[in-house]
Amino acid sequence: MRTNPLSFVNFLGGSPLNRLSWLRSSPGFVNAVLPSRTSRWIVFNQGQPLIASHPDTNRRSLALLPTADIQSLLGETPYFGQGQLPGSSAEPEGEGGKVPSVLEAARLRGLPVVFLGLLEPKHGAVASEQVAKEDVKASAEHGEPAPAQRSALPTSDFTDPERAIAQLADCTPYFTLDVADAEPGVLDEVLKNSALAKEGHALSFIEPRGAMSSLDPFTAGVFAEARSMMDWNTRNRFCPGCGSAVHSLWAGWKLSCTSLLPWADNTGKKPCPSGKGLHNFAHPRTDPVVIMLAVDETGEKILMGRNKKFPGKFYSALAGFIEPGEAFEDAVKREMWEEAGVRVWNVRYHSGQPWPYPANLMVGFYATADSAAPIRTDLDNELEDARWFTREEVRAVLAHPSGTNFTRRDYKQIADEVDPPVKDQQQSKEAASAHAIAPKDEEPPFRMPPMTAIAGVLIKHWADGGSVDGGRVSGYSTKGNL
Ligand SMILES: [Zn+2]
Structure with missing residues (x-):
């Protein structure tokens, strides 16, 4: 008889990712993480995840694409910390020389992207994914907390962006991207030329609840974070305070009213009420x-x-x-x-x-x-x-x-x-x-x-x-x- 129900890690919970929430606002960090050879992308199209079917077994799994596969969908650089003009970076301003808070790791143009977190390996980046999978699987079977989850709680020594970047080689960064607004031809090419397609996997976007049976305990945890975040980013287009468009900042974890941008022309408008204080519509809902x-x-x-x-x-x-x-x-x-x-x-x-x-x-x-x-x-x-x-x-x-x-x-x-x-x-x-x-x-x-x-x-x-x-x-x- 199990006497410790609170130790149960349910399916879709127990993600082993270190979300590094304090580094989301650093464009130096997220821009350095993104092109990492080990980065993996969960791709959505209107809430439907990209699923790969194995060429021999037809077994389905969540498609985790490397950055090289999806880079042509990301648009101009910098990917985060964008400035007013295409290709420009957000510039520090004022006496303190700080980037305005409405531009912190901002993404003003391009498809919606969210940084999900790092898988911190105990034994190297590629091996770690397997280790984490086994840890979570064992945990799910025995009703115990996942060891990978315990070790990946935000106690890691990522105290500043530079130090985190130096440790990237040992980590697997996870991102998610929604391609609903991609050029159809470009998306088709990306999928056709992806490493998974070249290995013979069939790739398709699947209704997400049905796709859950294709998820192992490791990817289920990452999927839960990715789907909620991408849904929030793609369905919130306008500021509830004043009706202006919103833009993404904090690598996809905050939405801000574009009327607050330094170059916004607000002539004749009342100041947006979201310009002061904390606002629950600026941050993801649960x-x-x-x-x-x-x-x-x-x-x-x-x-x-x-x-x-x-x-x-x-x-x-x-x-x-x-x-x-x-x-x-x-x-x-x-x-x-x-x-x-x-x-x-x-x-x-x-x-x-x-x-x-x-x-x-x-x-x-x-x-x-x-x-x-x-x-x-x-x-x-x-x-x-x-x-x-x-x-x-x-x-x-x-x-x-x-x-x-x-x-x-x-x-x-x-x-x-x-x-x-x-x-x-x-x-x-x-x-x-x-x-x-x-x-x-x-x-x-x-x-x-x-x-x-x-x-x-x-x-x-x-x-x-x-x-x-x-x-x-x-x-x-x-x-x-x-
Ligand atoms: Zn507003």
């Missing part, structure tokens, strides 16, 4: 969502619900966005009442999971409820059904070969609810054929999410007899979660 299982007082039953948009027979933990003015515990209680008409108490944290569709943070809980009290789904009408399941029922479905299979077709059905339908004929064909060759064994009585979703983790942890009592009862340290 939207917290509580996701929870109510456990009855005997500990032998859990409450799951079926959302109207779920694929066939799926039941899962209830979930909902945290609203302004709520603590996690308040949101858990409110959502359980609104969706299932159930009062819960004794809310206990389990673990969290980044969910990059587009920028959610799933925060997982158990709570106690009375299974004899009536259930009602007519309050907010979000659920089609909600009911209590016994441990035996849940274990039987977990053991069933189709019990927790989330197919690409299922992901596509969910995605189509929130995104425009994907025009990917290859994918549609695969989905259709996957459906056609589905095992003909007896269907499970219901289905549940896989372990790549935190709901699947919460369900399985309880079904396996893991502690659902939370930190106060088990007495473990929350430090274990780092």
